[in-house]
Amino acid sequence: MESNFVDYVKIYCRSGKGGRGSMHLRHVKYNPNGGPDGGDGGKGGSIILRGNHNYWTLLHLRYMRHIKAEHGGNGGRDKCHGTDGKDVYVDVPCGTVVYNAETGKYVCDVTYDGQEVVLLKGGRGGLGNYQFRSATNQAPRYAQPGEPMQEMTIILELKLLADVGLVGFPNAGKSTLVSALSNARPKIANYPFTTMEPSLGIVGYRDGKSFVMADIPGIIEGASEGRGLGLRFLRHIERNSLLLFMVPGDTDDIRKEYEILLNELRQFNPDLLTKHRVLAVTKCDLLDAELIEMLRETVPTDIPVVFISAVAQQGLDDLKDVLWRELNSESNKLATVMTEESIVHRDKDMSRFAAELADEGEDIEFEEDADDDVVEIEDIEYLDDEDFEDE
DSSP states (O other), X not given: OOOSOOOEEEEEEEOOOOOOOOOOEEEETTEXXXXXXXXXXXXXXXXXXXXXXXXXXXXXXTTOOEEEOOOOOOOOSTTOOOOOOOOEEEEEOTTEEEEXXXXXXXXXXXXXXXXXXXXXXXXXXXXXXXXXXXXXXXXXXXOOOOOOXXXXXXXXXXXXXXXXXXXXXXXXXXXXXXXXXXXXXXXXXXXXXXXXXXXXXXXXXXXXXXXXXXEOOOOOTTGGGTOTTHHHHGGGGTTOSEEEXXXXXTOSOHHHHHHHHHHHHHHHOGGGGGSXXXXXXXXXXXXXXXXXHHHHTTSOSSSOEEEOBTTTTBSHHHXXXXXXXXXXXXXHHHHHHHHHHHHHTOOOOHHHHHHHHHHHTOOOOOOOOTTOSOOOXXXXXXXXGGGOOOO
């Protein structure tokens, strides 16, 4: 069954071109020399991205291969203004980042509900010859064409907005922890890569407080080079304020597994290392108190470490206390502000960009409309006096 979680779409977008101004000289029965009265062209429609908290995936855009705004109408006689092309609003979930599909360059992002970002601006309408009248040029025989349209093939990429992101190898207990701390019910099974798509859970805390936890598919060594599913979903922890590393207690070397996970994040995006980190040693219900004390001497000392068991509800309150304290620490807030811009505006790595498109099955060819040619000044037809008839 095809998943409803879509976090990656490719769309061809095109704004509307401006309408051309009218070149018209008024010539009626009782006013044979009425002068210029050509109206202005209408502006082309723009394509605007709008944040909508009711969406949590890009599923509604999956089969929308083309988004085109209306062209502006041409100006007319009697100073008639051309109709403006309608703007196209595209609702996207909060946390959506836009890249140029051809170059991989960052374009814009939408981070909060109701935010509007003009992706492609419609062309301005051309001025009619009425706008060029003057004392020395009382019958101008020229008008402006409308500005051309803008077009771009874009990649919409969703990055989940959460406070805490879970990082760990497959079967480290990430989904079990999310189900134990929140009402989220991700699939849990005893085989690698049970989690095939990210999920969010709201974790309740004391006095009605809460924070959001994001579970992503397990990371394996070499994920930053394309192995496993980690590369595809690592982007979902770029927006997290805090990273919770999870290593099973029955692992031979907890510090080594933590270093492997840290190295994969470093290879994917070095800015991730600036985030605050917490290490949770999971499945501690399988360990006795003496063994846990021995493990405390082998774990990293530069980050907070909590021994937990989601199945046995062991150490979960301590974990929530540590997460809440780290989330609200002044150093974490300052680090988030300092690194947010560099993370959000990071361009695509073109060495891996083609592979990402192939993995997503994206290969789009678009056809332009027959009337989508750019209007040039030579295309305006200048009329002679004998072309005007009495009304």
